[in-house]
Amino acid sequence: MARKKLDEIRPEDDASARRTPMREFSRSLPMSLLRAREAVMRQFRPSLRNHGLTEQQWRILRALTAVDEIEVTELARVAFLLGPSLSRILRDLEARALIERRAAENDARRAVVSISAKGLKLIEAVAPTSEVIYAAITKRYGARKLAELQEMLGALEASLAGMGSAAEAEVEAED
Template sequence: MRTFSRSLPMALLRGREAVMRHFRPLLRAHGLSEQQWRILRALTEADTVEVTELADRAFLLGPSLSRMLRDLEARKLIARKLSKDDQRRSHVSITPKGVKLIEAVAPYSEGIYAEIARSYGSTELAELQDMLRDLETRLSEMPVRHAADAVDREPDFSSTSQTKRRPAKRKAAQGGS
Protein backbone atom coordinates (compact mmCIF):
# COMPACT_ATOMS: atom_id res chain seq x y z
CA MET A 1 0.00 0.00 0.00
CA ARG A 2 1.30 3.47 -0.86
CA THR A 3 2.27 5.79 1.97
CA PHE A 4 -0.42 8.08 3.33
CA SER A 5 1.45 11.14 2.04
CA ARG A 6 1.26 9.70 -1.53
CA SER A 7 -2.50 9.11 -1.34
CA LEU A 8 -4.20 10.93 -4.23
CA PRO A 9 -7.21 12.05 -2.17
CA MET A 10 -4.89 13.47 0.50
CA ALA A 11 -2.67 15.20 -2.06
CA LEU A 12 -5.75 16.81 -3.62
CA LEU A 13 -7.02 17.90 -0.19
CA ARG A 14 -3.62 19.35 0.74
CA GLY A 15 -3.45 21.21 -2.57
CA ARG A 16 -6.97 22.56 -2.14
CA GLU A 17 -6.14 23.68 1.40
CA ALA A 18 -2.95 25.41 0.22
CA VAL A 19 -4.98 27.36 -2.35
CA MET A 20 -7.96 28.18 -0.13
CA ARG A 21 -5.70 29.42 2.67
CA HIS A 22 -5.10 32.47 0.46
CA PHE A 23 -8.76 33.05 -0.47
CA ARG A 24 -10.50 32.49 2.90
CA PRO A 25 -9.48 35.82 4.50
CA LEU A 26 -10.83 37.69 1.46
CA LEU A 27 -14.13 35.83 1.58
CA ARG A 28 -14.47 36.26 5.36
CA ALA A 29 -13.83 40.00 5.01
CA HIS A 30 -16.89 40.12 2.75
CA GLY A 31 -19.03 37.92 4.99
CA LEU A 32 -18.92 34.90 2.69
CA SER A 33 -18.15 31.25 3.15
CA GLU A 34 -16.33 29.30 0.46
CA GLN A 35 -19.59 27.57 -0.49
CA GLN A 36 -21.53 30.85 -0.73
CA TRP A 37 -18.81 32.26 -2.98
CA ARG A 38 -19.06 29.19 -5.22
CA ILE A 39 -22.82 29.70 -5.48
CA LEU A 40 -22.47 33.37 -6.41
CA ARG A 41 -19.69 32.61 -8.91
CA ALA A 42 -21.77 29.87 -10.53
CA LEU A 43 -24.73 32.26 -10.81
CA THR A 44 -22.62 34.89 -12.59
CA GLU A 45 -22.32 32.50 -15.54
CA ALA A 46 -26.06 32.04 -16.10
CA ASP A 47 -29.14 34.25 -16.04
CA THR A 48 -31.07 31.73 -14.00
CA VAL A 49 -30.31 28.21 -12.83
CA GLU A 50 -32.53 25.44 -11.50
CA VAL A 51 -31.53 24.52 -7.93
CA THR A 52 -30.39 20.96 -8.71
CA GLU A 53 -28.22 22.24 -11.56
CA LEU A 54 -26.77 24.89 -9.23
CA ALA A 55 -25.91 22.15 -6.72
CA ASP A 56 -23.98 20.35 -9.47
CA ARG A 57 -22.24 23.49 -10.67
CA ALA A 58 -21.23 24.61 -7.17
CA PHE A 59 -20.46 21.02 -6.09
CA LEU A 60 -22.76 21.15 -3.07
CA LEU A 61 -25.22 18.72 -1.53
CA GLY A 62 -28.88 19.70 -1.73
CA PRO A 63 -29.53 20.22 2.01
CA SER A 64 -26.42 22.41 2.37
CA LEU A 65 -27.35 24.38 -0.72
CA SER A 66 -30.89 25.00 0.57
CA ARG A 67 -29.56 26.45 3.82
CA MET A 68 -27.07 28.68 2.00
CA LEU A 69 -29.68 29.88 -0.49
CA ARG A 70 -31.92 30.99 2.40
CA ASP A 71 -29.05 33.05 3.82
CA LEU A 72 -28.04 34.55 0.47
CA GLU A 73 -31.69 35.36 -0.30
CA ALA A 74 -32.14 37.03 3.11
CA ARG A 75 -29.08 39.15 2.31
CA LYS A 76 -30.65 39.97 -1.08
CA LEU A 77 -27.66 38.56 -2.99
CA ILE A 78 -29.79 36.06 -4.89
CA ALA A 79 -33.43 35.74 -5.93
CA ARG A 80 -35.50 32.55 -6.12
CA LYS A 81 -38.60 31.96 -8.19
CA LEU A 82 -40.79 28.90 -8.34
CA SER A 83 -40.85 27.15 -11.68
CA LYS A 84 -43.95 27.86 -13.74
CA ASP A 85 -44.05 24.25 -14.91
CA ASP A 86 -43.40 22.53 -11.57
CA GLN A 87 -44.06 24.28 -8.26
CA ARG A 88 -41.68 21.87 -6.49
CA ARG A 89 -38.74 23.30 -8.42
CA SER A 90 -37.23 26.73 -8.17
CA HIS A 91 -34.83 28.81 -10.20
CA VAL A 92 -32.11 30.98 -8.73
CA SER A 93 -30.45 34.09 -10.09
CA ILE A 94 -27.95 36.57 -8.78
CA THR A 95 -29.32 40.01 -7.88
CA PRO A 96 -27.73 43.36 -8.71
CA LYS A 97 -26.52 43.50 -5.10
CA GLY A 98 -24.92 40.06 -5.59
CA VAL A 99 -23.25 41.25 -8.78
CA LYS A 100 -21.90 44.31 -6.92
CA LEU A 101 -20.42 42.01 -4.28
CA ILE A 102 -18.77 39.86 -6.96
CA GLU A 103 -17.39 43.03 -8.58
CA ALA A 104 -16.02 44.20 -5.21
CA VAL A 105 -14.31 40.87 -4.46
CA ALA A 106 -13.12 40.06 -8.01
CA PRO A 107 -10.07 42.37 -8.18
CA TYR A 108 -8.70 40.97 -4.92
CA SER A 109 -9.44 37.41 -6.04
CA GLU A 110 -7.63 38.04 -9.31
CA GLY A 111 -4.72 39.49 -7.34
CA ILE A 112 -4.47 36.25 -5.37
CA TYR A 113 -4.54 34.27 -8.63
CA ALA A 114 -1.74 36.47 -9.97
CA GLU A 115 0.34 35.80 -6.84
CA ILE A 116 -0.26 32.07 -7.17
CA ALA A 117 0.73 32.20 -10.85
CA ARG A 118 3.92 34.11 -9.99
CA SER A 119 4.81 31.66 -7.24
CA TYR A 120 3.87 28.43 -9.01
CA GLY A 121 4.29 29.58 -12.61
CA SER A 122 1.50 30.59 -14.95
CA THR A 123 2.31 27.81 -17.42
CA GLU A 124 2.41 25.22 -14.63
CA LEU A 125 -0.88 26.54 -13.21
CA ALA A 126 -2.59 26.28 -16.60
CA GLU A 127 -1.18 22.76 -17.05
CA LEU A 128 -2.35 21.77 -13.57
CA GLN A 129 -5.88 23.02 -14.30
CA ASP A 130 -5.90 21.08 -17.59
CA MET A 131 -4.60 17.96 -15.86
CA LEU A 132 -7.23 18.19 -13.12
CA ARG A 133 -10.01 18.62 -15.71
CA ASP A 134 -8.64 15.61 -17.58
CA LEU A 135 -8.46 13.57 -14.36
CA GLU A 136 -12.08 14.45 -13.56
CA THR A 137 -13.21 13.50 -17.08
CA ARG A 138 -11.37 10.20 -17.13
CA LEU A 139 -12.45 9.19 -13.64
CA SER A 140 -16.08 10.07 -14.37
CA GLU A 141 -15.90 7.62 -17.30
CA MET A 142 -14.36 4.90 -15.13
CA PRO A 143 -16.83 2.53 -13.44
CA VAL A 144 -17.05 2.83 -9.68
CA ARG A 145 -16.37 -0.51 -8.10
CA HIS A 146 -18.04 -1.42 -4.86
CA ALA A 147 -15.48 -2.87 -2.48
CA ALA A 148 -17.92 -4.36 0.03
CA ASP A 149 -17.11 -7.89 -1.15
CA ALA A 150 -13.46 -7.41 -0.29
CA VAL A 151 -14.23 -5.87 3.08
CA ASP A 152 -17.01 -8.26 4.09
CA ARG A 153 -14.84 -11.34 3.71
CA GLU A 154 -13.24 -10.60 7.06
CA PRO A 155 -15.92 -10.63 9.79
CA ASP A 156 -13.83 -8.36 12.04
CA PHE A 157 -13.74 -5.67 9.35
CA SER A 158 -17.25 -5.93 7.97
CA SER A 159 -18.61 -2.79 6.35
CA THR A 160 -22.17 -3.68 7.29
CA SER A 161 -23.52 -4.48 10.70
CA GLN A 162 -24.67 -8.02 11.12
CA THR A 163 -28.15 -8.08 12.53
CA LYS A 164 -28.87 -10.86 14.92
CA ARG A 165 -31.73 -13.00 13.76
CA ARG A 166 -33.89 -15.18 15.86
CA PRO A 167 -33.17 -18.82 15.29
CA ALA A 168 -35.82 -20.46 13.16
CA LYS A 169 -38.23 -22.69 14.97
CA ARG A 170 -36.71 -26.02 14.16
CA LYS A 171 -39.62 -28.15 15.28
CA ALA A 172 -42.00 -26.35 12.93
CA ALA A 173 -39.49 -26.54 10.10
CA GLN A 174 -38.85 -30.23 10.77
CA GLY A 175 -42.53 -31.05 10.93
CA GLY A 176 -42.38 -31.85 14.63
CA SER A 177 -44.77 -30.80 17.36
Protein backbone atom coordinates in the same frame (compact mmCIF):
# COMPACT_ATOMS: atom_id res chain seq x y z
CA MET B 1 -2.12 -4.95 23.22
CA ALA B 2 0.97 -2.99 24.16
CA ARG B 3 3.06 -2.41 21.10
CA LYS B 4 6.79 -1.86 20.83
CA LYS B 5 8.13 1.34 22.23
CA LEU B 6 9.92 3.68 19.90
CA ASP B 7 13.28 3.06 21.51
CA GLU B 8 13.01 -0.68 21.11
CA ILE B 9 13.01 -0.60 17.34
CA ARG B 10 14.73 1.41 14.71
CA PRO B 11 12.34 3.73 12.89
CA GLU B 12 13.14 2.11 9.53
CA ASP B 13 11.98 -1.25 10.83
CA ASP B 14 8.70 0.10 11.99
CA ALA B 15 6.65 -0.08 8.84
CA SER B 16 7.78 -3.41 7.51
CA ALA B 17 7.49 -5.05 10.89
CA ARG B 18 3.82 -4.52 11.54
CA ARG B 19 1.96 -3.21 8.57
CA THR B 20 0.06 -4.46 5.65
CA PRO B 21 2.20 -3.04 2.88
CA MET B 22 0.66 0.26 1.96
CA ARG B 23 1.61 3.37 0.19
CA GLU B 24 3.19 6.01 2.37
CA PHE B 25 0.18 7.75 3.81
CA SER B 26 1.19 11.34 3.24
CA ARG B 27 1.84 10.62 -0.42
CA SER B 28 -1.55 9.20 -1.25
CA LEU B 29 -3.42 10.89 -4.04
CA PRO B 30 -6.35 12.07 -1.90
CA MET B 31 -3.95 13.67 0.57
CA SER B 32 -1.98 15.36 -2.20
CA LEU B 33 -5.14 16.81 -3.64
CA LEU B 34 -6.41 17.88 -0.24
CA ARG B 35 -3.20 19.63 0.72
CA ALA B 36 -2.88 21.36 -2.62
CA ARG B 37 -6.42 22.63 -2.46
CA GLU B 38 -6.00 23.83 1.09
CA ALA B 39 -2.81 25.67 0.15
CA VAL B 40 -4.77 27.49 -2.54
CA MET B 41 -7.86 28.22 -0.49
CA ARG B 42 -5.82 29.51 2.39
CA GLN B 43 -4.94 32.41 0.10
CA PHE B 44 -8.54 33.29 -0.66
CA ARG B 45 -10.35 32.68 2.60
CA PRO B 46 -9.25 35.84 4.45
CA SER B 47 -10.48 38.10 1.67
CA LEU B 48 -13.82 36.30 1.43
CA ARG B 49 -14.16 36.47 5.16
CA ASN B 50 -13.60 40.21 5.08
CA HIS B 51 -16.70 40.44 2.96
CA GLY B 52 -18.75 38.09 5.11
CA LEU B 53 -18.70 35.23 2.63
CA THR B 54 -17.76 31.62 3.01
CA GLU B 55 -16.10 29.74 0.24
CA GLN B 56 -19.34 28.01 -0.75
CA GLN B 57 -21.41 31.16 -0.65
CA TRP B 58 -18.85 32.75 -2.93
CA ARG B 59 -19.03 29.79 -5.30
CA ILE B 60 -22.78 30.18 -5.57
CA LEU B 61 -22.77 33.94 -6.15
CA ARG B 62 -19.90 33.52 -8.55
CA ALA B 63 -21.84 30.93 -10.55
CA LEU B 64 -24.92 33.13 -10.58
CA THR B 65 -23.04 36.02 -12.18
CA ALA B 66 -22.45 33.85 -15.23
CA VAL B 67 -26.13 33.32 -15.98
CA ASP B 68 -29.31 35.30 -15.87
CA GLU B 69 -31.14 32.73 -13.82
CA ILE B 70 -30.72 29.04 -13.11
CA GLU B 71 -32.62 26.16 -11.60
CA VAL B 72 -31.47 24.89 -8.23
CA THR B 73 -30.43 21.45 -9.46
CA GLU B 74 -28.35 22.93 -12.23
CA LEU B 75 -26.80 25.38 -9.79
CA ALA B 76 -25.82 22.49 -7.55
CA ARG B 77 -24.07 20.84 -10.48
CA VAL B 78 -22.24 24.00 -11.52
CA ALA B 79 -21.21 25.10 -8.02
CA PHE B 80 -20.39 21.50 -7.14
CA LEU B 81 -22.49 21.41 -4.00
CA LEU B 82 -24.81 18.73 -2.74
CA GLY B 83 -28.51 19.52 -2.64
CA PRO B 84 -28.85 19.80 1.13
CA SER B 85 -25.90 22.19 1.42
CA LEU B 86 -27.25 24.29 -1.39
CA SER B 87 -30.72 24.44 0.18
CA ARG B 88 -29.32 25.81 3.41
CA ILE B 89 -27.04 28.31 1.75
CA LEU B 90 -29.73 29.60 -0.60
CA ARG B 91 -32.00 30.13 2.37
CA ASP B 92 -29.33 32.25 4.04
CA LEU B 93 -28.36 34.16 0.89
CA GLU B 94 -32.00 34.91 0.23
CA ALA B 95 -32.42 36.17 3.80
CA ARG B 96 -29.47 38.47 3.18
CA ALA B 97 -31.10 39.62 -0.06
CA LEU B 98 -28.09 38.59 -2.10
CA ILE B 99 -30.18 36.35 -4.34
CA GLU B 100 -33.76 36.12 -5.54
CA ARG B 101 -35.84 33.01 -5.94
CA ARG B 102 -39.06 32.20 -7.77
CA ALA B 103 -40.94 29.11 -8.89
CA ALA B 104 -40.45 27.79 -12.40
CA GLU B 105 -43.21 28.58 -14.85
CA ASN B 106 -44.28 25.10 -15.89
CA ASP B 107 -43.20 23.03 -12.93
CA ALA B 108 -44.02 23.98 -9.36
CA ARG B 109 -41.35 21.60 -8.06
CA ARG B 110 -38.51 23.57 -9.57
CA ALA B 111 -37.12 26.80 -8.19
CA VAL B 112 -35.26 29.37 -10.23
CA VAL B 113 -32.55 31.47 -8.64
CA SER B 114 -30.82 34.66 -9.69
CA ILE B 115 -28.37 37.07 -8.13
CA SER B 116 -29.73 40.37 -6.83
CA ALA B 117 -28.35 43.84 -7.41
CA LYS B 118 -26.97 43.74 -3.89
CA GLY B 119 -25.34 40.40 -4.63
CA LEU B 120 -23.77 41.75 -7.80
CA LYS B 121 -22.41 44.70 -5.88
CA LEU B 122 -20.85 42.37 -3.34
CA ILE B 123 -19.28 40.26 -6.08
CA GLU B 124 -17.80 43.35 -7.64
CA ALA B 125 -16.30 44.34 -4.31
CA VAL B 126 -14.63 40.97 -3.83
CA ALA B 127 -13.58 40.18 -7.38
CA PRO B 128 -10.60 42.54 -7.66
CA THR B 129 -8.86 41.07 -4.64
CA SER B 130 -9.58 37.55 -5.83
CA GLU B 131 -8.03 38.38 -9.17
CA VAL B 132 -4.94 39.76 -7.50
CA ILE B 133 -4.56 36.58 -5.48
CA TYR B 134 -5.14 34.39 -8.48
CA ALA B 135 -2.56 36.35 -10.43
CA ALA B 136 -0.05 35.99 -7.62
CA ILE B 137 -0.57 32.23 -7.53
CA THR B 138 -0.22 32.03 -11.28
CA LYS B 139 2.98 34.02 -11.22
CA ARG B 140 4.49 31.96 -8.43
CA TYR B 141 3.65 28.60 -9.89
CA GLY B 142 3.97 29.51 -13.54
CA ALA B 143 1.13 30.07 -15.96
CA ARG B 144 2.12 27.22 -18.24
CA LYS B 145 2.54 24.79 -15.40
CA LEU B 146 -0.77 25.86 -13.94
CA ALA B 147 -2.55 25.20 -17.21
CA GLU B 148 -0.89 21.82 -17.44
CA LEU B 149 -1.92 20.97 -13.90
CA GLN B 150 -5.52 21.84 -14.61
CA GLU B 151 -5.47 19.74 -17.73
CA MET B 152 -4.18 16.78 -15.74
CA LEU B 153 -6.79 17.27 -13.06
CA GLY B 154 -9.51 17.33 -15.67
CA ALA B 155 -8.12 14.16 -17.20
CA LEU B 156 -8.10 12.46 -13.81
CA GLU B 157 -11.69 13.41 -13.24
CA ALA B 158 -12.64 12.16 -16.69
CA SER B 159 -10.80 8.88 -16.35
CA LEU B 160 -12.59 8.13 -13.09
CA ALA B 161 -16.00 9.25 -14.28
CA GLY B 162 -17.11 5.92 -15.63
CA MET B 163 -15.36 3.82 -13.02
CA GLY B 164 -17.91 1.74 -11.14
CA SER B 165 -16.88 1.51 -7.53
CA ALA B 166 -14.25 -1.15 -7.04
CA ALA B 167 -15.79 -1.81 -3.65
CA GLU B 168 -18.88 -3.35 -5.13
CA ALA B 169 -17.67 -6.91 -4.82
CA GLU B 170 -16.87 -6.24 -1.21
CA VAL B 171 -20.30 -4.78 -0.60
CA GLU B 172 -22.02 -7.82 -1.97
CA ALA B 173 -19.77 -10.16 -0.04
CA GLU B 174 -20.76 -8.51 3.22
CA ASP B 175 -24.46 -8.18 2.60
